[in-house]
Amino acid sequence: MSGIQTSGKWSLDEKSWWWVLLSPAVMAAATWGILGLVEGGCVRGPRGGCVAAEGYELRSWTLFLAAIPTLLVVVTGLCSVRLPPALGVALGGTVCGLYTLAQGRTLPHLVVAVILFVMAATAPVGNWYLRRRERRSPAR
Numbered sequence: 820m821s822g823i824q825t826s827g828k829w830s831l832d833e834k835s836w837w838w839v840l841l842s843p844a845v846m847a848a849a850t851w852g853i854l855g856l857v858e859g860g861c862v863r864g865p866r867g868g869c870v871a872a873e874g875y876e877l878r879s880w881t882l883f884l885a886a887i888p889t890l891l892v893v894v895t896g897l898c899s900v901r902l903p904p905a906l907g908v909a910l911g912g913t914v915c916g917l918y919t920l921a922q923g924r925t926l927p928h929l930v931v932a933v934i935l936f937v938m939a940a941t942a943p944v945g946n947w948y949l950r951r952r953e954r955r956s957p958a959r
Contacts (some may be wrong), residue, residue: 893938916931
């Protein structure tokens with residue numbers, strides 16, 4: 820068995836350019852949810868845990884639903900040898916970092932923006948390094 824071959828126009832394999840659009844969209848949803856926590860804070864819930872502040876419930880649900888897709892998109896973008904996932908993370912990190920700075924300049928906003936900008940810079944550099952290493956390794 821050689822595995823599943825996906826070469827269709829709508830596939831999400833690492834060669835597909837859909838990653839350039841998908842990554843910023845997923846990262847934007849997670850960033851919007853994180854900024855809800857930054858701006859609204861955390862209120863003690865009835866069982867003692869942290870719940871979203873009044874008016875920020877939608878953002879907390881968005882963060883909850885976008886967390887795992889964002890993790891998958893970012894890890895794929897940072898660890899892929901292919902260019903589209905890395906470009907998607909670079910674009911998403913840059914756009915979301917600028918959006919974060921547009922929302923506020925408090926310390927938590929700056930921390931979120933710096934993390935996003937570091938991911939945006941790391942994705943293409945990591946991709947370049949992995950592609951270079953793959954070219955130098957002997958064929959199997």
